[in-house]
Amino acid sequence: MNRLALPLFAVSLSLVTACNSEKAKHSEPPIFHVSSPLRTDTSIAKSYVCQIRSKNHIDLRAQERGYIQNIYVDEGERVHTGQALFQIMPNLYRAEFQKAQAEANFAEIEYNNTAALAEKGVVSENELALAKAELDQANAEVELARTHLSFATISAPFDGLIDRLEVRLGSLVDDGELLTHLSDNSKLWVYFNVPEAEYLDYIMSAQIENWRVQLKLANGRLFSEAGIVETIEADFDNETGNIPFRATFENPQGILRHGETGNIIIHTSYEDALVIPQKATFEVLEKKYVFIVNDAGIIEAREVKIAAELPHIYILKSGLEEGEHFLLEGLRLVRPGEEIEYDVISGSEAIHSLDLYTE
Known part of the structure; x- marks a missing residue:
């Protein structure tokens, strides 16, 4: 019995010691x-979704009704100031111009004859003044006809890229009908919206002058040229609480096009x-x-x-x-x-x- 009790006591003692050791371990403060x-x-860098717009982007529209006789350009072509783009059949306007010119020539002959007679006292000064008025009117009709004739040729008002052609050769177009768009992409305006709190942070910081920003393109790459924030619109949008900013980017390689999207990246240093x-x-x-x-x-x-x-x-x-x-x-x-x-x-x-x- 004594031989059996001694080992059991030793086992119990070791278990109690182990438990006490674990409790001591758990009770130590972390x-x-x-x-x-x-x-x-x-x-920090903040990103804003943006829309890219050409500084000059216009609609080219017909100024007279008629048939498209010539299309001198193709879609995507680069054109120069004064270059002819479209011609509306000019026959009618050329005839009007020639008629007006003939009437002006006749009025000039009448005036010269009346002036000669007035010098001799055959006709009164009033008849001479009337002849002069008729000549002036005829000359005005010539200028009007010349303007109408010039409307038959639609030319580029500035250097740029031709957009999609909305008409085809032989199409009948009305006065004011859209022919195409013309974009000057040498300089781009990039618009992005800024929340009110961030707007105040920017305005109150020293970085607002000559404020440079970066443009991340749709493919995730940064555009090579830095832009400058030039304008902030006058009013906040009541629905979104944002205000539009406009940054200007030079586009020397012509990579950017009107209508693209991207992200403006603004870095703020601390x-x-x-x-x-x-x-x-x-x-x-x-x-x-x-x-x-x-x-x-x-x-x-x-x-x-x-x-x-x-x-x-x-x-x-x-x-x-x-x-x-x-x-x-x-x-x-x-x-x-x-x-x-x-x-x-x-x-x-x-x-x-x-x-x-x-x-």
């Missing part, structure tokens, strides 16, 4: 990681900024807070203001000073006023272990 804000230079990981914050009633840890290890909740946001980090506007310690993780495990054990991780190590963009 060690938390704390860090400090990192002071660094960084920048020099000597304080940044913290987003995971170190929590939100209460739409306000951001961090847990401050003082030298005694006591937890305190403090509100922080955010100036801007990057992936995984916040750029601080206020709330923390350089050198102050905040709880880096385990926010759900502590409460204000509680004392904790902690290890300090440098702000640089805490930030650069994240996926972010700093300079």
Whole structure:
């Protein structure tokens, strides 16, 4: 019996010792990681959907009714100022011009004869004035007929690209009917909408003068030329709360075309900024807070203001000073006023272990 009881006692003692060891292990207070804000230079890039428009983009329309007699250009062709594009059958207008010119010649002969007779006193000054008025009217009719004849040829008012042809050879067109579009793509206007809060940030910043932006094309590549924001429209859209901006881009290689879409990229620089990981914050009633840890290890909740946001980090506007310690993780495990054990991780190590963009 004694031989059996001794081993059983030894086993029981080892079990009790093991349990006590586990309890001691669980009762040890956890060690938390704390860090400090990192002071660094960084920048953020914001993207806005945009629409690309030619600075000069017009409708070319017929100015007289008639049949299309000649089409001198093709779709997509580059044309130059004054180049003939279309001709509407000019027979009628040429005949009107010739008739007006003949009547003007006759009126001039009548006037010269009347003037000769007036010098001899055969006719009165009133008859001479009447002849002069008839000559002026005839000359005006010539100019009107010449203008109508010029309408038969539609020419390019500026250098540009021809769009789709809306008519074909021999088509009967009415006065004002669309023939095609003409676009001058040497300079493009790019429109994008900015929310009110971001508009105020931009307006109140120093970067508004000579404000350069980038254009990301539909294929994801950046356009080679930087643009300059030149105008902001007068009113906000009441439905969206946005206001349109317009940036101008030079297009020396002719890559951009009227009607394209893309994204405007605006970079905002923050020099000597304080940044913290987003995971170190929590939100209460739409306000951001961090847990401050003082030298005694006591937890305190403090509100922080955010100036801007990057992936995984916040750029601080206020709330923390350089050198102050905040709880880096385990926010759900502590409460204000509680004392904790902690290890300090440098702000640089805490930030650069994240996926972010700093300079």
